[in-house]
Amino acid sequence: xxxxxxAKIRNNADWYIRKHAMDPESWRYTRLADxxxxxxxxxxxxxxxxxIVTSYISxxxxxxxxxxxxxxTHDGSDIDLAATDISDDRFxxxxxxxxxxxxxx
Numbered sequence: 001x002x003x004x005x006x007a008k009i010r011n012n013a014d015w016y017i018r019k020h021a022m023d024p025e026s027w028r029y030t031r032l033a034d035x036x037x038x039x040x041x042x043x044x045x046x047x048x049x050x051x052i053v054t055s056y057i058s059x060x061x062x063x064x065x066x067x068x069x070x071x072x073t074h075d076g077s078d079i080d081l082a083a084t085d086i087s088d089d090r091f092x093x094x095x096x097x098x099x100x101x102x103x104x105x
Contacts, residue, residue, distance in 0.1 A: 006067040010050045017053070030055040039064050043071045
């Protein structure tokens with residue numbers, strides 16, 4: 001992935017998300033375009049790095065997925081992780097459906 005151009009990564013990710021997600025334009029906190037200025041002001045993009053997704057709830061709860069990394073803040077903890085370092089995911093019941101508790105990972 002290191003040799004992929006950022007524009008290609010963003011275009012492929014955007015296509016994939018829009019193909020598999022339901023009505024992303026109606027999402028309350030998450031944006032695929034017209035990214036939250038509050039998020040962008042919290043960190044600096046590296047040269048050539050592009051935003052894919054941003055989400056903003058408050059100054060203590062936000063994230064950005066870029067063409068190179070995931071950055072954000074949750075419960076006072078800052079996150080800055082290279083996309084290539086992600087080896088596993090666990091979505092759980094992140095929307096809190098039913099009686100199951102929403103889990104922070």
